[in-house]
Amino acid sequence: MAYPYQVTTLDQYNTAYKKSVDDPEAFWGDIASNFLWRKRWDKVLDWNFTEPNIKWFLNGKLNITENCLDRHLGSLGNKPAIIWEPNDPEEHHRVLTYRELHNKVLQFGNVLKNNGVKKGDRVCIYMGMVPELAVAVLACARIGAIHSVVFGGFSAQSIADRLQDAQAEFVITCDGAYRGNKEIPLKGVIDDALIQCKFVKKVIVLTRTRTPVSMIKGRDVWWEDEIKKVETQGNPYCEAEEMDAEDPLFILYTSGSTGKPKGVVHSTAGYMVYTAYSFVNVFQYQPGDIHFCTADIGWITGHSYIVYGPLAAGATTMIYEGIPTFPDAGRFWSIVDKYKVNILYTAPTAIRSLMGFGLGPVQNHDLSSLKVLGTVGEPINEEAWHWYDEHIGKKKCPIVDTWWQTETGGVLISNLAGVTPSKPSFATLPLPGVQPILVDEKGQEVKGNGVSGNLCIKFPWPSILRTTYGDHERCRQNYFATYDSLYFTGDGCLRDENGNYRITGRVDDVLNVSGHRIGTAEVENAINMHAGVVESAIVGFPHEIKGQGIYAYVIYDGSHGDEELARKDIMQTVSRIIGPIAKPDKIQFVSGLPKTRSGKIMRRILRKIAEGEMDNLGDTSTLLDPGVVNEIKGGKI
Ligand code: PRX
Numbered sequence: 001m002a003y004p005y006q007v008t009t010l011d012q013y014n015t016a017y018k019k020s021v022d023d024p025e026a027f028w029g030d031i032a033s034n035f036l037w038r039k040r041w042d043k044v045l046d047w048n049f050t051e052p053n054i055k056w057f058l059n060g061k062l063n064i065t066e067n068c069l070d071r072h073l074g075s076l077g078n079k080p081a082i083i084w085e086p087n088d089p090e091e092h093h094r095v096l097t098y099r100e101l102h103n104k105v106l107q108f109g110n111v112l113k114n115n116g117v118k119k120g121d122r123v124c125i126y127m128g129m130v131p132e133l134a135v136a137v138l139a140c141a142r143i144g145a146i147h148s149v150v151f152g153g154f155s156a157q158s159i160a161d162r163l164q165d166a167q168a169e170f171v172i173t174c175d176g177a178y179r180g181n182k183e184i185p186l187k188g189v190i191d192d193a194l195i196q197c198k199f200v201k202k203v204i205v206l207t208r209t210r211t212p213v214s215m216i217k218g219r220d221v222w223w224e225d226e227i228k229k230v231e232t233q234g235n236p237y238c239e240a241e242e243m244d245a246e247d248p249l250f251i252l253y254t255s256g257s258t259g260k261p262k263g264v265v266h267s268t269a270g271y272m273v274y275t276a277y278s279f280v281n282v283f284q285y286q287p288g289d290i291h292f293c294t295a296d297i298g299w300i301t302g303h304s305y306i307v308y309g310p311l312a313a314g315a316t317t318m319i320y321e322g323i324p325t326f327p328d329a330g331r332f333w334s335i336v337d338k339y340k341v342n343i344l345y346t347a348p349t350a351i352r353s354l355m356g357f358g359l360g361p362v363q364n365h366d367l368s369s370l371k372v373l374g375t376v377g378e379p380i381n382e383e384a385w386h387w388y389d390e391h392i393g394k395k396k397c398p399i400v401d402t403w404w405q406t407e408t409g410g411v412l413i414s415n416l417a418g419v420t421p422s423k424p425s426f427a428t429l430p431l432p433g434v435q436p437i438l439v440d441e442k443g444q445e446v447k448g449n450g451v452s453g454n455l456c457i458k459f460p461w462p463s464i465l466r467t468t469y470g471d472h473e474r475c476r477q478n479y480f481a482t483y484d485s486l487y488f489t490g491d492g493c494l495r496d497e498n499g500n501y502r503i504t505g506r507v508d509d510v511l512n513v514s515g516h517r518i519g520t521a522e523v524e525n526a527i528n529m530h531a532g533v534v535e536s537a538i539v540g541f542p543h544e545i546k547g548q549g550i551y552a553y554v555i556y557d558g559s560h561g562d563e564e565l566a567r568k569d570i571m572q573t574v575s576r577i578i579g580p581i582a583k584p585d586k587i588q589f590v591s592g593l594p595k596t597r598s599g600k601i602m603r604r605i606l607r608k609i610a611e612g613e614m615d616n617l618g619d620t621s622t623l624l625d626p627g628v629v630n631e632i633k634g635g636k637i
Helices: 010-022 024-032 064-068 070-076 098-114 131-143 156-166 186-194 223-232 268-282 300-312 331-339 348-355 382-392 472-480 520-528 563-577 603-610 627-634
Strands: 043-048 053-058 080-085 094-097 122-126 146-149 170-174 177-179 182-184 202-206 220-222 248-254 262-267 290-293 316-320 343-346 372-376 399-402 436-439 451-457 487-495 501-506 510-513 516-519 533-543 547-556 586-589
Touching: 010 024, 024 043, 024 268, 053 268, 064 070, 064 131, 064 268, 064 300, 070 098, 080 098, 080 131, 080 331, 094 098, 098 131, 098 223, 122 131, 122 156, 122 186, 131 146, 131 248, 131 300, 131 316, 146 156, 156 186, 156 248, 156 262, 156 563, 170 186, 186 202, 202 223, 220 223, 248 268, 248 300, 262 268, 262 472, 268 300, 290 300, 290 331, 300 316, 316 331, 331 343, 348 382, 348 547, 372 382, 382 399, 436 487, 451 501, 472 487, 501 510, 510 533, 510 547, 516 520, 520 533, 520 547, 520 563, 533 603, 547 563, 547 603, 563 586, 603 627
Parallel strands: 080 316, 122 146, 122 170, 146 248, 170 202, 202 220, 290 316, 290 343, 343 372, 372 399, 547 586
Antiparallel strands: 043 053, 080 094, 177 182, 248 262, 436 451, 451 487, 487 501, 510 516, 533 547
């Protein structure tokens, strides 16, 4: 069998789950033995959730790229590792075999070294979805540098914040990126960000769009020129840096309930073992299958299920540069048809948006290669689930509804395709090694079935975050201090009569817009930067396609033109400060916000109004000025 750790029957799942709880160290030790170690670990696990201090595979030594690349060269050297589909279907696609990818990673590893990057240095990667993005990520891992990929839709200000937080002295970018009919001037955005980040020493720029760029002497170099230098040096072998199991592999920033994004830190061995394990089990990957995850590598889904999980398993993974609706709403289906994709993993928001185009774009594409469908990022509504099942999977493909987070590194709750039963809109059961528990407001465990509560995990799994970069206390506060000795997910959840889990959404001030996490405080801070804004409050509201939309209540002083102009200016401000993904869908101008006597905004009321539930506002007696509520209710947007 290709993967000794793949469970393929319900019985095997039950046995694996039981073992993982009864003897987690033996369970994960067995799985980890399937990987390539320079030195085996002394102890599988050491942990407490109070500090927190979590260590897996203690004193084990390895390099993740030897596991993702070198290890496969013998058997898979000529097999495709990456298939790249460009934005424009007329442009030629690219295939990189494991051997070619290995060569490119080693070459670029040398480029990084030539440019002064050393083990432990932070490298910010701001690129479009081209194969070189995966090469850059893996080259960092090769030489032990810590990558921090920033999604190509974030603004210069967001990049500057992340560069400063991580003290990243190196940036890898492209001249530009194609997304649908747009061209995004990535290098220009980096230049704007770097005005505030004088500590950045080198910027390596890949040519993609030939967008005009300005190259700063001594700081900016072309990817292609640097590769040529390595070639003239005779392509020296780029030895994989020996890493400790717990050495950080990457930082990925994500939004929380406070204003500043957190740099979630994942370490090497546990992340590798868990992403490979979950990839092979959730999707039931079989050697030779083509896996198409439509996420961007700028998000955790892309890190774990485009790059590391699939490559650690020797899979063929697709990188798609474009968007679902370009040049038309049949693009995903034409890609499935063209490459005979076997596993398709996407977000409910994409499914809902494509549903809106009817069945026309689905027809005339042969989807019979599909074996498994997956969703991630937000709750999937039943209508979208059934559409996906009927029209894409033709009722023959199990759908895995995978619940997880940037912080969890890999899927924690999901059915295993065709192995454990699915249930529309339920993530269903925990993976082996994952011990969920529901708690009430007071932190008491809610036992039994047919109950709901806040979702926590009571035991570590190998790819749990280790810290938030530069601020361990923040990590403790955010995830481990709400409930004693539990990891708190921030999600509400219900458990049905059969023990299946259904995630009901965030219980903190975090929104989930099109599967992207957006902190309300972050958006409020951005809006408040507009010169005419006195104060603002952000809440989510149900949105047909995005899942949640962003609703902004804004107190505007009238100093910057009429409301129509102010509305546009505020949108522009948010785009500038965070990025277009955080732009409010609706802005309502108000003269006051509902506050308690202690000055706290009562978001519960604003949420109800945004949802249109005007008659059901609950207790408003603790408000400083209850009159404000009537005004907001009667207001227009
Ligand atoms: O609220 C949950 C939701 O997305 C949040 C995590 O967002 P992020 O860190 O950006 O990672 C997204 C991709 C893993 C969770 O706290 N979420 C994620 N998957 C699901 C989900 N909600 C319901 N069902 C899911 N399958």
